[in-house]
Amino acid sequence: MLVSAKEMLQKAKAGKYAVGQFNINNLEWTKAILNTAQSCNSPVILGVSEGAAKYMTGYGTVVGMVNGMMKSLNITVPVALHLDHGEYEGALGCIEAGFSSVMFDGSHYPIDENIEKTKEVIRRAKEKGVSVEAEVGAIGGEEDGVIGGGEKADPKECERIASLGIDMLAAGIGNIHGPYPANWPGLDFDVLAEVEKVSGGIPLVLHGGTGIPEDMIKKAISLGVSKINVNTECQIVFADATRKYIEAGSDKKGKGYDPRKLLKPGYEAIMAAVKEKMELFGSIGKA
Numbered sequence: 001m002l003v004s005a006k007e008m009l010q011k012a013k014a015g016k017y018a019v020g021q022f023n024i025n026n027l028e029w030t031k032a033i034l035n036t037a038q039s040c041n042s043p044v045i046l047g048v049s050e051g052a053a054k055y056m057t058g059y060g061t062v063v064g065m066v067n068g069m070m071k072s073l074n075i076t077v078p079v080a081l082h083l084d085h086g087e088y089e090g091a092l093g094c095i096e097a098g099f100s101s102v103m104f105d106g107s108h109y110p111i112d113e114n115i116e117k118t119k120e121v122i123r124r125a126k127e128k129g130v131s132v133e134a135e136v137g138a139i140g141g142e143e144d145g146v147i148g149g150g151e152k153a154d155p156k157e158c159e160r161i162a163s164l165g166i167d168m169l170a171a172g173i174g175n176i177h178g179p180y181p182a183n184w185p186g187l188d189f190d191v192l193a194e195v196e197k198v199s200g201g202i203p204l205v206l207h208g209g210t211g212i213p214e215d216m217i218k219k220a221i222s223l224g225v226s227k228i229n230v231n232t233e234c235q236i237v238f239a240d241a242t243r244k245y246i247e248a249g250s251d252k253k254g255k256g257y258d259p260r261k262l263l264k265p266g267y268e269a270i271m272a273a274v275k276e277k278m279e280l281f282g283s284i285g286k287a
């Protein structure tokens with residue numbers, strides 16, 4: 001059964017580790033992440049962007065696939081199904097469809113409007129025991145056509161939004177989605193420390209987990225980050241493994257063209273990447 005992300009993240013915050021949010025795109029992604037979480041005895045958050053949900057034909061399909069798979073794979077570790085960077089309508093739609101957690105990303109609205117909309121999402125989510133993530137200070141880079149400026153969050157705005165009753169807060173600290181440019185100055189730990197001070201102890205979320213050096217990940221966790229989002233890295237290792245399979249001519253050997261064979265190296269590459277992140281985040285054995 002899906003669970004809200006609230007408890008697993010509060011436990012992570014208290015235990016000074018982070019739970020990974022790994023975004024899913026299809027059945028192979030979902031199966032790879034669920035199986036890895038189970039074998040690592042780790043809690044996990046399945047992230048779904050609005051674009052990915054649309055690709056999978058809708059929120060209901062995603063909920064049905066994940067619930068069915070958890071049952072057939074005997075997944076017993078805590079799993080949250082979480083809308084990633086949802087618009088207001090999307091967040092409400094996912095709450096109705098059976099997601100156990102949603103992010104309402106109102107960071108592109110003026111702060112007062114972000115707060116009003118976040119409040120309404122919280123009200124609707126609480127009725128169903130769904131956890132809520134809010135965002136202040138857009139995360140940089142591009143994700144599903146949404147381009148963020150890489151701003152740093154204003155701690156005063158963080159304080160206002162954290163006090164509304166959200167379960168986790170994403171605050172921009174110079175992190176960006178996708179690979180980091182060579183001249184990236186790194187995470188701003190001063191801003192992170194400020195945000196932690198004013199946010200009442202709620203778990204903080206670090207987006208853009210692909211490509212952040214290990215020492216920065218560990219420092220961010222020590223300063224209050226309890227959820228780290230990873231998407232691009234799984235896409236890159238999947239593409240690399242699939243390309244190698246085809247370049248080796250494996251699809252031309254026997255029934256190597258069978259999609260169940262063709263997609264296996266990519267599936268296994270996602271499992272390895274997820275396990276590596278769980279080790280780094282410290283969530284192994286914490287289910």
Ligand code: 13P
Nearest residue numbers: 178207208210229231232
């Ligand atoms: P990356 O794609 O950079 O790993 O970021 C993922 C993310 O933050 C999803 O919200």
